[in-house]
Amino acid sequence: MTTASAQVPAPSLEFWPEATLGMGLGVPVAIGGDLSPESLLAAHHHGVFCLPRSEADDLAEAEATYSPDVQTGDIPVLPSTANPYGTQWWSPYLRYVIPTDEIRLGRTVRKKIRGSSWTTRVNEDFTGVLDACRGDRKPRWITETLVDCLKDLHQDGWVKSIEVWEGGDLIGGLFGFALDQVFVMSSTFSRRPHAAKIAIADLARRTDLGNIRLLDAQGHNDYTVSVGARGIPRAEYLQRLGPAGPPGVLDEQPADARRLLVP
Template sequence: MSRCPGWEALDVLEAAPDGPVAFCADLSPAGLLAAYRAGVYPFPASDEYTRALNEVVFADQVQEGGIRLVGEEPADPFAVSWWSPDPRPVLPVSAAHLSRSLARRLRNRLLWSTSLDRGFERVLRECRGDRAPLWLTEELIASLIRLHELGHAHSVEVWEDGDLIGGVFGLRVGSVFSMDSMFFRRPGASKVAVSDLAARFAQAGGELLDAQRDSPHVRDLGCILLPREQYVGYLRRTARDTRPMPTGTLPARRLAQPAASR
């Protein structure tokens, strides 16, 4: 089997466009950050059946070298698959906008506010919820919380009368922000969270929000498809941009105004 010593030695451009590019059990904060910098994100197996299915379905490709094993840890690599789709759905921050109907609701009657990093773990737990498959494992959550403490992972929260009604979280790599998950408890709240993230990230020099997996929902947010080669090249060019995003609780209705007037 072909094994890479670390993510820096993995060339994702050689991998298949629509399947896992690697297996690696290392979900440590350092390992997770290195993977995101390489353009790869994790999908932990939710149970032993899923882990075994990974091995049954992909063992031959691993043996042939089409899918790599990363790291030298003794833990079972098939417990976590790692993905780098080609093409990649991304949202340029300059193109982020709310639908006319949602913008009108914010202007006229929705007294929502937004914040940055005010409830990171709460957003993670809400995103986890009772979703299946349960990819947000406790091990992954612990590493994400540590990366948040180190300033690499962030969340945006949407509030209504003190209640958390929506949010989004992910990791920043330079001027790319990779959105891991989002949730809503009021219609439109997750879209407001993404729009707020785009606005704050733009002020910090950010340029792309990465939606990771293509779907009708992310297309509805305005995402476009970027070839993986361009996405990975973008990560490599911008990895050293560390200007912080602005903090503070702000009225969500500002997002319903033209970008130039916010």
């Protein structure tokens, strides 16, 4: 296994077929394929993310929902050694993003920061962030296979966690893919009000050391819209994503959350 300091190059883009980028309007752009660190990373370099399924009821629901589009050929099926409905690849026509210099923190959030002693950290408890994001959410898309892939990519510097701490307690955060010019925010969690918003704002502040200028919230979500996310066409998103490069650079020093009150 390689390390982040080795500046791991992106895997060959042959892991992701261009032909599957046709739909993306409320349905997966493809299903199937074998989920691996290489295929997952290559997909993200193509503006595609994976929402896998492993539980029987989730698989049955996916097949009932998408089989008509599969039968007409509108959803391609990639070669797979497992149930193809368990590996869903998405690339929405509208991608919700936040420019790193356009984060919005409302009055309530700023008041929360001002009255707290919260701190922020990077990769202090990556497994804890994964577990918290997974929780008991339904459908359970953070599957065991996906967790294994994310941990491998974390070791190689591609996947990072941004964390909010209250003393010794992890109270909020997010994890995602640090690509050269875009940070793809895969999932967030909060154990205190607004902790995830603070993690997003902290992530934006930590991009100053490198080329990342866009935070990708993937789809529409009122929570991320409230901090500045807006939809852009997929073609524009792919332009902003740029060519595959090394892992994105973040400032990984622990910080006081109150620094976010300073413009």
